[in-house]
Amino acid sequence: MIAMQYSFTLPADYDMTIIDRRIHDKGPMLDGFSNLGFKAYLSARKGEFGSRENLYAPFYLWKQPEGASDFLTGAGFEGLTQSFGWPQVRHWMVWNAEVADLRDAKFASCDILPIPAYAPLAEMRKEEVTRSDAEAARRGVLASISGFEPSGWSLVRFTLYRDMPLTSNGDQIYRVGHVSLP
Template sequence: MMAMQYSFTLPADYDMEIIDRRIRDKGPAMDGFPHLGFKAFLSARRGEYGSRENLYAPFYLWKQPEGAGDFICGPGFAALTDAFGRPRIRHWIVWSAQVLSDLANTRFADCEYRAIEPYAQLPHLRQQEVALAKQETGGKHVLARIAAFDPHDWTIVRFGLYAEAPPASGTNQIYRVGHLSRG
């Protein structure tokens, strides 16, 4: 499995209804995409849920990396880059993907990036992250928890899907989920 995210920071006075409309219009095109676990169409508004910026930042869970390659080389991504430019795409190797079968109530997401300390014991860190993801899924309106790492930048990503807004921790970015596609 592979997780992937790109993000566009939009001007403070940007009309976020444009992003909402884009998600409504284009989101269903990803439903049933091959090798996709899910795509969460995410947006954040400056001043809401602790966000300091207006963001459009989809997050993907791929069952197979071929799906990511097909998407990035396809017409949907070409239309995105025509509208917003070519983003830097972050991607991670998934350690744990705890996803409930029913995601119909998904309304919010959060994402937290953490640096892996130099010389951290990776097997122990992996075990901790997997246990945390399993422990949190299903409780407090948590519908999914992803724990993944990037061995290039030595970072961990913790990603969650929620029925209700999660608390802002100061280290997580909270998003609205405008649409959720499943493969």
């Protein structure tokens, strides 16, 4: 599995209802996409839930790399880049993915952490699987994903929630506008 996210930082005075409308109109187009685990259409408004910026930042879980490749080379992504620009697409090899019924997902959190040089990766993986499993067991958690990428050495922790999460570690909190499922 592969986790993937790109993010567009929008101007502070950007009318975020444009993003809400885009998610509403275009979100269902990815429902049933081949090799998709899920796509969470995420947005954040400056000043809401501690966000410092207006963001549009979808997060994907792909069952197979071909799904990500098909999406990124397809017309939908091309249209997105024509509207918002050419994003950096971050991706991680998934260490653990606990996913329940995502139809009630309303909020998400994402934390991207650096992995120190020479870190004990096998130990980190084991700890992340345990942490992700424990997170998934919490009330209101609908998905908990952890993974890593070895080119820039980062760790991702992504969680989908039914209700607004209580966080204290500075994770970016998003609203979920739509979830596309296989």
